[in-house]
Amino acid sequence: MASSARALPRLTRHVASKASPALQLHRTYYSVHHPDPSPLPPVQTAILTSALQLVPRLGFTQDALLAGAKENNYREATLNLFPRGIYDLIHFYLVTQRLSLKDRVQFAENDKLGLTQKVKTLTWARLQANVDNEVISHWQGALGHMSLLENIPASLKELGNLADEIWYLAGDKQVDFGWYTKRAQLSAVYASTEVFMNTDKSQGFKDTEEFLDRRLGDVRTVGGSVGGAMQYAGWWAGNGVGLARAWGMKV
Known part of the structure; x- marks a missing residue:
C-alpha cells in the first residue's frame, strides 16, 4: 500500500x-x-x-x-x-x-493471504487513500454533504459498490445469497471505521487499523456464506438506517 x-x-x-x-x-x-x-x-x-x-x-x-x-x-x-x-x-x-x-492493491497469484486478510488489506488501502490524497481533514464536511436527504441514496449505493469492489478484488467468487450479506456487512464495517478515522489522533491511524481489525473480527461470516433471502432482508431492514447513521448521515 x-x-x-x-x-x-x-x-x-x-x-x-x-x-x-x-x-x-x-x-x-x-x-x-x-x-x-x-x-x-x-x-x-x-x-x-x-x-x-x-x-x-x-x-x-x-x-x-x-x-x-x-x-x-x-x-x-x-x-x-x-x-x-x-x-x-x-x-x-x-x-x-x-x-x-x-x-x-494487487495480490500475487501465489500469495498466502487468506480471503479475510485480503478484504482487510483492500479496505485499509481505501481508507488510507483519504490520508494519502490529503482530504482526511475535509472528510467530516464531506460526510455532512453526504448526509443530506437528497444525497443519501447515491451515497449508500456507492458504499455498496465499494464493498462489492473489495470482495471481488479479494478473490470472492461465490455466487449465492451470501453474496449480498457479505457486501452489506462489509459496508457497515467500512462506514463505522471511516467515521472512527475522522476522530483518530493516533500515529499513522494505528487505532483506526485496530478498530477495523475488531470490526472484521466481529463479522463472523466474512469469507463465508450466509444464505437465505429472509435473513438478508431482515438484516437490511434492521440495519439500513443504522448504516446510514454510521456514515454520519442525518436520518
Whole structure:
C-alpha cells in the first residue's frame, strides 16, 4: 500500500453520465456480460479532476469547483453542469478512489493471504487513500454533504459498490445469497471505521487499523456464506438506517 501522497487518478473510463453529470456506479469492467459505460463528458471530467487536486487546500467546496473550472478556462456558469453542486465533486472522488483500488492493491497469484486478510488489506488501502490524497481533514464536511436527504441514496449505493469492489478484488467468487450479506456487512464495517478515522489522533491511524481489525473480527461470516433471502432482508431492514447513521448521515 502506498504511504506517501499520490496524485488523484484521472478518470477517463468506466464512468458514465445521463442527462446530468451524475456518475454511473456499476462496476462493469470485470464482466464480459456488460460493456464499459461511456465516460463523463470531457468538460465535467476536466473540471472535477482539477477541482479534486485543489481539495487539500480548499476542501470539498464551491470554491474548489470554481477554481477547477477556471483552471480549464471555463466560465463560472459552467458549474450549472453540476446540479448537485459540491456533492458531485464528493461523489466523483468516491468513484475514482473505488476504481483505483485495483491499481493501488494487487495480490500475487501465489500469495498466502487468506480471503479475510485480503478484504482487510483492500479496505485499509481505501481508507488510507483519504490520508494519502490529503482530504482526511475535509472528510467530516464531506460526510455532512453526504448526509443530506437528497444525497443519501447515491451515497449508500456507492458504499455498496465499494464493498462489492473489495470482495471481488479479494478473490470472492461465490455466487449465492451470501453474496449480498457479505457486501452489506462489509459496508457497515467500512462506514463505522471511516467515521472512527475522522476522530483518530493516533500515529499513522494505528487505532483506526485496530478498530477495523475488531470490526472484521466481529463479522463472523466474512469469507463465508450466509444464505437465505429472509435473513438478508431482515438484516437490511434492521440495519439500513443504522448504516446510514454510521456514515454520519442525518436520518
